[in-house]
Amino acid sequence: MTGEAEKKQPAGSDAPASPPTPGTRRPGGRTARTRAAVRDAVLTGLTELGYPGLTVEYVAERSRVHKTTLYRRWGDVEGLVADALDLAGEDSWLPPDTGSLEGDLRALAREVVSSFTGTAAAASVSAMIAAGFRSERAAAALRAYYTERFARCEAIVERAVRRGELAAGRDAGIDAGALVRAVPAPLLCRLFVTREPIDDAVADQAAAAALAAARAGVFTRGRPAGTAAGRPEQAD
């Protein structure tokens, strides 16, 4: 789910003065290249120094972008970190499409495992998550990043409904957001909270658990959570 590192665009004519959101005006221009260089420096800095150690000076030196530019466009370290996360969300990643709900959930879980297996991207994401503990703005950027990423994953649920693998109708809508979140949760929890190892076996189990819960109607709106499909509702 980390997406590929943004490839550098070929040189184009100079972009006009920066809009409020850096690098969105015209992909491929100098503005976009600057933003990518800054983002790379921020991620490296987060990994090497941690959020409290990251400075605008470091980013300037590393990215070869002048400090005044950094202050003008990003404001401060918080702004730099938040924009790096926003940029990570601008990739073209899509969730797996294997032909079945079971296959999609398992592939998604396995992708989480492989994306966190010893890569530079994994170190960057970890540093971002760490920054969330120290900066409200980083936390908000993380929330926005994951909200958008999980929204892309909802295509998995839509396809399952179309195939008839999940029941959805007038009085039984699916909480797709909760369903897709159930897959990576055990993996991310182990990686970043309880510090336990993850592997394909853990991934498969997480996917199987989400699938079983979905089939039991746990993610079905319009009925209380915990009431399995077909059983009479029980009072608490």
Added chain:
Amino acid sequence: MTGEAEKKQPAGSDAPASPPTPGTRRPGGRTARTRAAVRDAVLTGLTELGYPGLTVEYVAERSRVHKTTLYRRWGDVEGLVADALDLAGEDSWLPPDTGSLEGDLRALAREVVSSFTGTAAAASVSAMIAAGFRSERAAAALRAYYTERFARCEAIVERAVRRGELAAGRDAGIDAGALVRAVPAPLLCRLFVTREPIDDAVADQAAAAALAAARAGVFTRGRPAGTAAGRPEQAD
């Protein structure tokens, strides 16, 4: 799951020279009171300064324990943080016992939510988890803490098996560790990774999902994860 803050013990006679593990020799002695004061200072320091900002000097000042004592018994900041976590694991917390698996899982999930709702203990746990990003030793202490806490939760599964709520036999053992981990994972993931809010509704859904997966045989050893009970195993 955070447990209560350790109460200060009444004054007792002076404890003999410290054993390798601080404070285990005789509860209530000066050694134990020192360890508790130091732990409180460490947690406050982690919350206020974060792991990179925590110093032995700060802990000495805050706990009123001399620096030489801190260096001798705990070695350095890493040792202080690791011992604070070890101490947190020495409480008498037990998982809920409501009389049913469904009730126990829901109560456990709700307890996670309430334990992280704006308390000093919540800030301390959060700071510990943040330290795991910066220190291998803190990560190891977190892992040990959660391993032991989840082990206590396995009583929930044992009771469910005894009641006949979960099938267990010669060729169908239950992976109790995986089952109990499935409950807090969505909550801890939202709190510390995706930075999304949690409440009793999210808790109830997490518990219901874990219950549904358990009933479907997802946590049953001796058969591949993902094969629901009663269905023929399907090749990948």
